[in-house]
Amino acid sequence: MKKMWLFALVVALLAGVAVAGQAKTLHWNLGAEPPSLDPSLATDTTSHLILKQMFISLCQFDDATMAVLPDLATSWEFDAATVTWTFHLRDDVRWTDRNWTLSGIPVTAGDVEYGIKRLLAPETASEYAYVLYLIKGAEAYNTGVGSADDVGVKALDNQTVAITLNFPAGYFPTMAALWLCAPLPKVAIERYGDKWTEPENIVTNGPYILSEWVHDASLVLVKNVAYYDVANVKIDEVRCTIVVEASTVMAMYEAGDLDVDDNPPLEDMDRIKSDPVLSLELAQAPRLCTYRYGLNAAKPPLDNILVRKALASSVDRQSLIDYVLKGNQRPAQTWTPPGIFGYVDGVSLGIGYPYDPEAAKQYLADAGYPGGVGFPEVTLMVNTSQGHQKIAQFIGQGWMDTLGIKINITNQEWGVYLATCHADAPQVFRMGWCADYPDGNNWMNDVFHSGSGNNYEKYDSPAFDALVEQAAVETDPAVRLDLYKQAEILICDTDVAFIPIYFYTFNQLTKPYVVRTFAAIGGESWKNWDILDH
Amino acid sequence: MFQFILRRMLWTIPVIFVVSALTFVLMHSVPGSPFTRERALPAAIQKNLEAKYHLNDPLWKQYGDYMWGFIRLDFGPSIAYRARTVNEILAQQWPVTMTLGAVAFVFAACLGIPLGILSAVKQNTLIDHSSMVVAMLGVSIPSIALGPFLIWIFALKLKWLPVATWGTPAHIVLPALTLSTFYLSRFARITRASMLQVTREEYIVTARAKGVRESVVNLKHAFRNALIPVTTIAGPAFADILTGSLVVEQIFGIPGIGKYYVTSIANRDYPVIMATTLIFALLIIFMNLLVDISYALLDPRIRYN
Numbered sequence: 001m002k003k004m005w006l007f008a009l010v011v012a013l014l015a016g017v018a019v020a021g022q023a024k025t026l027h028w029n030l031g032a033e034p035p036s037l038d039p040s041l042a043t044d045t046t047s048h049l050i051l052k053q054m055f056i057s058l059c060q061f062d063d064a065t066m067a068v069l070p071d072l073a074t075s076w077e078f079d080a081a082t083v084t085w086t087f088h089l090r091d092d093v094r095w096t097d098r099n100w101t102l103s104g105i106p107v108t109a110g111d112v113e114y115g116i117k118r119l120l121a122p123e124t125a126s127e128y129a130y131v132l133y134l135i136k137g138a139e140a141y142n143t144g145v146g147s148a149d150d151v152g153v154k155a156l157d158n159q160t161v162a163i164t165l166n167f168p169a170g171y172f173p174t175m176a177a178l179w180l181c182a183p184l185p186k187v188a189i190e191r192y193g194d195k196w197t198e199p200e201n202i203v204t205n206g207p208y209i210l211s212e213w214v215h216d217a218s219l220v221l222v223k224n225v226a227y228y229d230v231a232n233v234k235i236d237e238v239r240c241t242i243v244v245e246a247s248t249v250m251a252m253y254e255a256g257d258l259d260v261d262d263n264p265p266l267e268d269m270d271r272i273k274s275d276p277v278l279s280l281e282l283a284q285a286p287r288l289c290t291y292r293y294g295l296n297a298a299k300p301p302l303d304n305i306l307v308r309k310a311l312a313s314s315v316d317r318q319s320l321i322d323y324v325l326k327g328n329q330r331p332a333q334t335w336t337p338p339g340i341f342g343y344v345d346g347v348s349l350g351i352g353y354p355y356d357p358e359a360a361k362q363y364l365a366d367a368g369y370p371g372g373v374g375f376p377e378v379t380l381m382v383n384t385s386q387g388h389q390k391i392a393q394f395i396g397q398g399w400m401d402t403l404g405i406k407i408n409i410t411n412q413e414w415g416v417y418l419a420t421c422h423a424d425a426p427q428v429f430r431m432g433w434c435a436d437y438p439d440g441n442n443w444m445n446d447v448f449h450s451g452s453g454n455n456y457e458k459y460d461s462p463a464f465d466a467l468v469e470q471a472a473v474e475t476d477p478a479v480r481l482d483l484y485k486q487a488e489i490l491i492c493d494t495d496v497a498f499i500p501i502y503f504y505t506f507n508q509l510t511k512p513y514v515v516r517t518f519a520a521i522g523g524e525s526w527k528n529w530d531i532l533d534h
Numbered sequence: 535m536f537q538f539i540l541r542r543m544l545w546t547i548p549v550i551f552v553v554s555a556l557t558f559v560l561m562h563s564v565p566g567s568p569f570t571r572e573r574a575l576p577a578a579i580q581k582n583l584e585a586k587y588h589l590n591d592p593l594w595k596q597y598g599d600y601m602w603g604f605i606r607l608d609f610g611p612s613i614a615y616r617a618r619t620v621n622e623i624l625a626q627q628w629p630v631t632m633t634l635g636a637v638a639f640v641f642a643a644c645l646g647i648p649l650g651i652l653s654a655v656k657q658n659t660l661i662d663h664s665s666m667v668v669a670m671l672g673v674s675i676p677s678i679a680l681g682p683f684l685i686w687i688f689a690l691k692l693k694w695l696p697v698a699t700w701g702t703p704a705h706i707v708l709p710a711l712t713l714s715t716f717y718l719s720r721f722a723r724i725t726r727a728s729m730l731q732v733t734r735e736e737y738i739v740t741a742r743a744k745g746v747r748e749s750v751v752n753l754k755h756a757f758r759n760a761l762i763p764v765t766t767i768a769g770p771a772f773a774d775i776l777t778g779s780l781v782v783e784q785i786f787g788i789p790g791i792g793k794y795y796v797t798s799i800a801n802r803d804y805p806v807i808m809a810t811t812l813i814f815a816l817l818i819i820f821m822n823l824l825v826d827i828s829y830a831l832l833d834p835r836i837r838y839n
Binding site: 033043142143216242254413427431454473 | 541564565566567570571572573574575576578579582587613614616617618623624667685686689690693696697699700701769771784785786787789793800801802
């Protein structure tokens with residue numbers, strides 16, 4: 001009976017398409033083969049982009065404002081007594097697969113419970129499990145000392161799921177909008193194991209279905225007619241090529257084979273900006289990532305705070321952006337980027353160290369090295385990449401010219417580099433961070449808490465730890481904002497643990513007939529796009 | 535001859551073991567594991583993952599397990615791509631690289647050798663000089679410059695061919711052309727030099743004196759003997775074309791095995807590294823054997839015993 005209904009819907013849709021004219025197809029390029037389309041395992045931006053189209057989660061983000069909106073959950077409330085968030089789910093969401101064999105089964109709260117527990121299961125070995133450690137019993141279960149039954153996620157009935165936390169986290173709804181809290185299809189996963197993400201096996205519930213995936217070559221998504229909001233989805237099909245080389249992708253865009261180029265090569269930026277056609281197709285949008293130079297304060301001469309202040313004050317961010325990066329990035333004097341709750345405008349508030357060569361020279365002189373005399377050579381290490389190398393040369397040269405010191409620029413292959421930074425970071429090393437979820441906790445606590453594995457600077461400040469721990473459990477947004485401001489002042493201004501360099505931007509070329517949005521957190525919402533006749 | 539081939543094939547076994555042992559030791563001595571990540575994994579998770587892939591076993595056991603699987607043609611799982619096994623990766627992508635390599639080789643041989651013969655026969659004429667200039671350009675311009683240049687001319691300006699990706703015969707033309715130019719030029723130059731040397735031999739003079747037609751002298755007598763030095767480079771040429779395909783596959787977005795040679799090392803994907811290296815070694819051994827057999831076919835004076 002259900003199959004008849006779905007079949008009729010497909011026929012109606014196809015008829016509608018035939019009447020309306022050509023099917024609307026978006027031609028996109030994925031810059032890499034997705035390593036995994038399993039929501040529990042995916043860690044990279046390419047996989048997340050595709051996953052966002054195929055799976056829905058409890059909540060979703062407004063692309064522009066980052067506000068948390070309903071998706072699978074229509075409403076949610078917090079009970080302070082039990083420290084529990086309760087989510088109320090829609091009852092009209094269905095699982096779908098390419099062959100309509102496992103289709104029509106409703107998505108329930110039990111699927112949400114299964115999805116979260118599977119993510120936390122030690123056998124799954126998910127890299128993002130740590131983000132959900134704020135759920136009761138999650139860390140114990142994930143590290144193998146607890147059981148799945150003690151994890152604080154319970155399906156109270158088919159349409160209600162209760163999530164109990166270790167502390168009242170005001171930012172939990174932002175996590176509910178992540179792929180981490182997405183319901184997963186237990187039957188398909190148990191039936192197909194590691195292969196459940198292949199197009200012939202995969203079962204999803206989002207606006208698009210994975211129709212075809214030729215590894216390393218192409219990937220095709222088609223509109224899911226059983227999606228609960230399918231009436232508003234305009235694009236019928238997304239055809240993705242998988243070409244890694246950015247200059248080739250640019251050529252494909254110019255030849256008309258692609259509708260969007262989301263990664264135009266740096267070498268072409270000048271030509272694009274001066275081209276009458278391409279300059280109108282170029283758009284720049286904020287991207288929630290920050291680039292930093294970490295400072296290892298355990299290694300002399302960086303153990304002297306005046307030396308760190310001197311280095312921080314002699315980075316000409318604006319020239320770097322204008323002449324090297326060329327992407328209208330924004331200079332950063334603090335860590336959390338604009339758009340994330342907890343951001344403070346360091347530049348206008350005077351937090352951090354702006355470019356001030358005279359002040360830099362003075363700091364260095366006060367540190368005992370006037371004019372750079374007697375200053376030992378400092379190593380600046382980046383991971384092997386042309387882009388990072390150019391930035392290092394620019395900043396390193398700036399230090400040599402302004403301060404009269406010697407900088408040794410080296411690079412290591414990414415895997416070796418991480419191992420080096422983990423074991424014994426060089427004096428100055430390059431790192432970046434992109435938002436997992438739009439809250440300052442992801443930037444301050446998850447990265448720079450003294451116990452964090454992402455804290456390559458090994459920054460250890462009890463005062464800082466206290467601030468971010470308090471902000472994590474605080475429920476009043478105004479108080480939280482002030483706590484994060486104090487934390488930024490402490491780490492960027494008072495202690496100079498690292499030098500923030502710039503906030504990333506997206507530079508994308510889009511054909512004029514594509515009506516689109518920009519997702520600052522990454523992962524475009526193709527369900528909201530449209531393609532005009534052309 | 536049969537004994538010769540048999541002996542060569544038996545020699546393959548120790549060679550493969552040496553190559554595999556060297557590769558294994560090298561890849562395990564590089565710092566970093568397949569699970570080194572920017573966002574550090576909890577120690578318990580990392581241990582679980584390493585146990586799943588038997589990375590906690592002693593190295594000699596890991597090596598033994600891998601080679602036992604290799605002999606039974608089971609190349610193991612890919613650590614970086616959890617939904618795919620190495621067998622699947624090879625089965626899907628190796629044919630693409632072989633097709634590209636074979637077409638490039640055919641271009642190189644079928645365009646290069648006749649060009650060399652023509653230059654030798656018309657020595658010191660305009661044809662000769664211009665062919666050798668083209669050959670020199672082909673040897674000097676790297677594929678990383680030639681590929682985008684050909685895309686710009688034939689795909690963007692003239693719109694005769696697609697820019698990139700794979701699927702139709704039209705998609706093979708530009709990448710194969712880019713890949714073939716180096717060996718096309720080498721074939722042309724070596725054929726020319728070899729022909730020039732052979733046409734000075736006494737039996738060629740005799741043939742002409744007997745009144746044999748010039749074309750028969752060139753193609754039947756001179757060319758066949760001139761082919762031996764050409765064959766010498768044909769074996770390594772095919773192997774080189776397959777490695778060179780890595781860059782061309784990257785430029786043209788072709789789903790071949792080339793990129794796995796590089797990415798598997800960056801990912802520390804041990805099973806893929808072993809499989810790609812060993813298969814390449816087998817290929818080189820096989821091509822060299824073919825070259826040696828063809829010597830015997832071309833020159834009856836050569837005997838293997």
